[in-house]
Amino acid sequence: MKNKLLFLTGIVVIILCASARQRPLQRFELKGFAQGTTYSIIYYAADSLVSIAQTDSLLKRFDRSVSLYDPNSLISQFNRSAKGIQIDEPFRVLVTRAIQISKATGGLVDPTVKPLVDAWGFGVVKPTRYPNKNEIKTLLKNIGIDKIYLKGRYLHKKSAAVQLDLNGIAQGYSVDLLALLLERNHISNYLIELGGELRIKGRKPNNEPFKVGIEGISGNDLNPEPMRKVIEPGDGAITTSGNYRKHHKAGGKQVSHLMNPLTGFPMQNEMISVTVYARDAITADGFDNGFMVMGLKRTLAFLAKRKDMGAYIVYRKADGLVADTVTSGFKNKN
Amino acid sequence: MERRTFLKNSGLVAGGLVLSNNLIAANLVPNPIKIAVIGCGDRGTGIMHILNGLPDMFRITAICDVLDFRLAAAQKLSKNGVLKAYADYRKLLDDKDVDAVIVAVPLNLHYPIATDVIKSGRHLYLEKTMTYNIEQALDLVKLMDGRSKQVLQVGHQYRYSPLYYRVKEMVNKGFLGKVTQVDCRWDRNGDWRRPVPNASLERAINWRMYKEYSGGLMAELLSHQIDFINWIFDTHPQEFFATGGIDVFKDGRETYDNVQVMMRYPDLGLIGNFGAMCGNAHDGYLFKIKGTLGTVSLLTDQGMFFPEKKLLKEKGTIDGVTGATRIMWNKEGGTPILPEPTKDGTWYAFKDFYAKVQAKELPDSNVFTGARTAISVHLANQSLYERKISTWDKSYML
Structure with a gap:
């Protein structure tokens, strides 16, 4: 009797396991x-x-x-602080990675870029005019990854005016x-x-x-273009940085929201958008703005031999026509 | 005025010396337009507040109203000391210190006062609806003929709002596909009366309640939306089917407090539904333009675009989209047309009035479009009060 019961129980267990495995x-x-x-x-x-x-x-x-939109966030507190603050784990991961990527791109992305972003009118508070050369020179004194350093969980700044903007990388990390x-x-x-x-x-x-669609570049939200390209990226992350949507117009010229932290001026080159593939989104997002600022030639050289990262680039040719290209790390995504 | 003329003349000379026009424009800071306000009720004083915010463009120099207490209240809004105050607008028109005039009086007085202002040579900002009836509208068009240097702008201010301008562009570029229906409401839950300090002033203050002075809800409220549709499509309705009554406030008023009109625009294959009432405030201001590709839904200062669901589904063959600062849809599948609410339309309208007076150009909301809307409103009211189908007469050539 006991054996029989055990046997039956065993059968039931096996059936349950099998059905669990096969549940669609x-x-x-x-x-x-x-x-x-x-x-x-x-x-x-x-x-x-x-x-x-x-x-x-x-x-x-x-x-x-x-x-940066939350005045009580740790990053807002850091920006207001005189010498720095104790930060949490996600913040620490982001700053560490942002510093690495800044070094890898020769400083073309920089977490300390916030004063420039604000001055050019892309921050939370909008200025009434664009900065002049002298003002930019002054702002540049507090920009650069050598202006911050981590000791354990304490993020130090070398001057009270140093401020962080992790918007270029944080979205990727949250993904x-x-x-x-x-x-x-x-x-x-x-x-x-x-x-x-x-x-x-x-x-x-x-x-x-x-399947992932890469958006058309008209920047017209109300009448979007068909997808520019549809890709099958496989395991990993895809992020896009582009100039086609977020910019100001001044004197007939477009002012990009992407800053060149070395010159203090918004980027101005042939790049329209870069879609980056990488293992994780913090990496893809961390680099995509940097590639925009680097421009076509340097980005292609940077990514030429890399298999773990690739890019699909849309740019404007010298004759004004829009063209696109992919690096080897992106080729198998089509 | 003298200073401007002087600079203009010197500009001509300088032009010969190959000085760029831009340089001259930069040096030329025109004096503000000296402007007078005839009619200092809610609308007139509301405009005065707006003008006070544009001191480089306008300086209020005189005010006029038949009611003493209204003049006194308007006087308090002055930023430039005591304003010259008139009870008789004809005396105001003799005042040399007036370049332009705002007319914000009861509808039946628009035509006689506007006529005198135009004949006095002043620029005119005439509140909507342009005139009380069709004849007057056609007469004003005739009167403005040959006066191309004189600006007459009609107070359909929504035409000037960047939001409404963007919507016109969206419709014209075909983002909405073929538009076949428009739904408009302007509702309130209240009697639409102003407080009367003394019973003898009832008709003067609550003129909107009486047919002798006003076109009621159709003229005072729905005319904005009627005008906007005329403007977007550069057309006017051909047929008017209206119904209504005094259904909520049986308080001695003559104009209906519950009105609905359907308009047919046969050249477009478009039906316009316009309604207003005093017995429910849930919808308040509602303005929807419906096309085969999407719907625009507007408030006075903000708007949303809702693409048709079937179009969103066409994107469904992919699982995700990557792009720069991607478009944001709300829970109902809409996206804001402009990122931030606009200012009051009147602010934009007066900025443009200033520009048009400087350039001596025809405004967007001009005597022709004003007449088209006034005639549309009047035909709607004719259908409403005479219980018949009204049609646009070919003789209304505009």
Whole structure:
């Protein structure tokens, strides 16, 4: 009798396990608002494993660390401080990575660029006019990664005027943090998108790859162009930096929101947009603005031999026509 | 005035010396336009507030109203000491210290006062609706003929708002596809009356309640939206089907407090639905333009664009989109047309009035468009009060 029961129980357990393994994957979609934009997460799992409440709360916590729009965030506190402050783990990761990328790009991206961003009218508070050469010279004195340093959890600044802007890299990292949340919940097929920055893993149930559209460059939100290109990036991250949407017009010239931290002036070159592939979004997002400032030739040289990172570049040729090109690290994405 | 003429003449000479026009323009700081306000009610004083914010462009020099307490209240808004105050607008028109005149009086007085202002040679900012009836509208058009240096701007201020301008552009460029319906409302839950200090002033203050003075809700409120549709499509309705009544406030008023009109624009294949009432405030101001590709939904200072759902689905073959500072859709699938709310339309309208007076050019909201809208309003009211279908007469050549 006892044996029989055990036997039956065993059968039931086996059946349950088998059915669990075979339960078809369902599509789950989370849509929300964060960082002044929208985000969406698509994942495939047997059951709902992550909720919008979890992702919202993760992103709110993240804002309290590094959002310039929150006057009480750690980054706002750092910017107001005289000598620096104690920071948290996400902030530390971001600053560390931003410093590495700044070095790798010869200073063409720089976390201390905030005074320039503000002066050129792309910060939270808008000035009434553009800065002159002398004002820029003064601002440049407090710009550069040598103006900050980390000791444990304490982020020091060498002068009170040093201010951080991590907007060029933070969005990417928040996408990585969302990916980490999914993976901790054993989700291995997902696409996360926040403000046009993506992180992808796995495939759709019928073994179909995730497809990503690269937006057209008209910059016309109300009558968008068809996708410029559709790619299948595989596992990793895709981010885009572009000039076609966020800029001012002054004296018939476009003033880009992307600063060259070395000259103090907004970038001005042939680049229209760069879509970067990398293993994680903090890397892709960290480099994409740098490639914009580098320009076509230097970006192609920088990425020529790299397999772990690649770019799809849209640029304006000398004759005014729009052209595009890919680096070797991006070639297998089509 | 003298200073400007002087600079202009010296500009001609300097032009011969190959001085760039820009340089001259930079040196030429014209004096503010000396402007008078006839009619110091809510609208007249509201405009005075706006003008006070544009001191480089306008200096209020005189005011006029038939009611003493209104003059006294307007006087308090002066930024330039005591203003010359008139009870009779004809005396104001004798005042040499007036270059331009704002007329913000009851609708029945628009025509006689505007006529005298135009004949006096002044530039005129005439509140909407341009005239009380069709004949007067056509007469003003005739009167302005040959007066190309004199500016007459009609107070349909929404034409000047960057938001409404952007919407016109969106429609004209085809972002909305083929537009076949327009829905407009301007509702309130209240009697639309102003307080009367003394019963003998009832008709003078609450003139909007009486047919003798006013075209009611159609003329005072819906005319803005009617004008905007005329402007976007450069057309006017052909047929008017209206109904209404005094349904909420049976308080002795004559103009209806509940009105609805359908207008047909056959050249466009477009139906316009315009309604206003005093018995529900939920919709308040509503303005929707509906096309095969999307809908524009407008408030006075902000607007949203909603692409048709089937178009969003066409993007559905991909799982995600990457792009720079991507477009943001709200929960209802809409996106703001402009990033921030605009200022009051009147502010933009007066900035342009200033520019047009300087350049002596025809304003966007001019005597022709003003007449087109006044006639549209009048035909709508004709249908409403005479219970018939009204049609645009070919003889209204504009």
